[in-house]
Amino acid sequence: MHLQELINTTKLLVADNKGLLAMDESYPTCNKRFAKLGIPQTAELRRDYREMIVTTAGLNESISGAILFNETIHQQLKDGSSFIKVLNNKGIIPGIKVDGGTVAMAGHPGEKITEGLDNLRYRLEEYAKMGLRFAKWRAVITIGKGIPTQACIQANAHALARYAALCQEAGLVPIVEPEVLMDGDHTMERCFEVTEQVLHTVFNQLYKQGVMLEGMILKPNMIVPGLACKKQESIDEVANATVKCLLRTVPAAVPGIAFLSGGQSPELASARLNTMNVRFKNKLPWELSFSFGRAIQEPALDIWHGKEKNIPAAQKALYHRAVCNRAARQGEYNIEMERK
Numbered sequence: 114m115h116l117q118e119l120i121n122t123t124k125l126l127v128a129d130n131k132g133l134l135a136m137d138e139s140y141p142t143c144n145k146r147f148a149k150l151g152i153p154q155t156a157e158l159r160r161d162y163r164e165m166i167v168t169t170a171g172l173n174e175s176i177s178g179a180i181l182f183n184e185t186i187h188q189q190l191k192d193g194s195s196f197i198k199v200l201n202n203k204g205i206i207p208g209i210k211v212d213g214g215t216v217a218m219a220g221h222p223g224e225k226i227t228e229g230l231d232n233l234r235y236r237l238e239e240y241a242k243m244g245l246r247f248a249k250w251r252a253v254i255t256i257g258k259g260i261p262t263q264a265c266i267q268a269n270a271h272a273l274a275r276y277a278a279l280c281q282e283a284g285l286v287p288i289v290e291p292e293v294l295m296d297g298d299h300t301m302e303r304c305f306e307v308t309e310q311v312l313h314t315v316f317n318q319l320y321k322q323g324v325m326l327e328g329m330i331l332k333p334n335m336i337v338p339g340l341a342c343k344k345q346e347s348i349d350e351v352a353n354a355t356v357k358c359l360l361r362t363v364p365a366a367v368p369g370i371a372f373l374s375g376g377q378s379p380e381l382a383s384a385r386l387n388t389m390n391v392r393f394k395n396k397l398p399w400e401l402s403f404s405f406g407r408a409i410q411e412p413a414l415d416i417w418h419g420k421e422k423n424i425p426a427a428q429k430a431l432y433h434r435a436v437c438n439r440a441a442r443q444g445e446y447n448i449e450m451e452r453k
């Protein structure tokens with residue numbers, strides 16, 4: 114086992130109030146976002162878009178690690194260098210999404226299970242040789258009538274723990290992502306209840322399968338009401354509920370918790386993370402960080418729109434969101450930052 118190496122990488126990923134940038138959208142997800150803006154869904158444009166991201170000047174001031182998609186690590190920047198090399202040169206640790214996406218869970222209507230454990234050991238060995246130092250696996254839990262079931266929570270937690278153990282064996286830090294979705298009209302209390310159950314089950318499985326907690330990062334959802342719920346709690350209420358749920362479920366040995374944004378607006382994701390840090394930073398056993406995809410990329414993607422001439426403005430927007438989220442890590446974000 115690579116115990117010390119795992120601990121060191123994990124510490125670096127949450128050091129200095131920086132956070133993670135998720136730029137690992139799968140083909141269907143990336144294509145869907147491009148299609149919405151009328152951007153052609155080609156490998157070349159996905160490459161161009163991701164080159165725009167990694168060449169943003171100053172990104173490393175706020176971003177400690179970037180999660181890539183398998184397609185990207187086999188592509189090159191226009192100057193011929195690899196994405197892994199460019200990130201390393203900037204002092205941004207390269208990571209990789211290794212799950213194979215979600216499929217309908219047999220016998221469980223409305224629920225999903227994440228695939229990708231087959232051959233994972235060999236893929237991880239290859240990734241480690243290529244210089245990738247951490248990995249991500251996303252499990253999805255849906256709230257609805259009669260769901261989630263125990264079966265779905267257990268199966269997903271089991272897969273997350275198997276993935277995490279394999280990552281640590283290969284010397285890659287696992288980012289363990291059990292995402293309770295925001296879709297639906299459920300209340301914040303229901304999100305709390307389900308997330309609490311999911312996180313208990315996940316840490317139980319991580320323990321059973323011998324995952325070293327000091328060498329992993331948890332990537333959870335915040336505790337929020339469903340997007341279609343009539344009652345939308347305040348930023349303070351979301352921050353309090355989220356920290357309460359995490360205190361009940363996440364062992365103190367875990368160095369960092371890096372939230373997904375899950376469809377929150379970029380400003381709201383920053384504001385909620387900020388409030389958690391204003392209220393609780395230095396009183397918690399773990400760092401409260403970010404591993405946002407949409408909440409960092411969305412404004413930049415809108416501006417870029419597939420056009421080279423828009424790159425400088427898009428990079429400015431990306432840099433700005435990264436800076437806002439680093440400020441939120443320190444409890445120093447405020448809405449004035451959005452007006453600049």
Ligand code: 13P
Pocket residue numbers: 135251290373374375376404405406407408
């Ligand atoms: P969002 O922040 O857009 O939810 O993406 C994070 C992520 O990596 C999902 O797996």
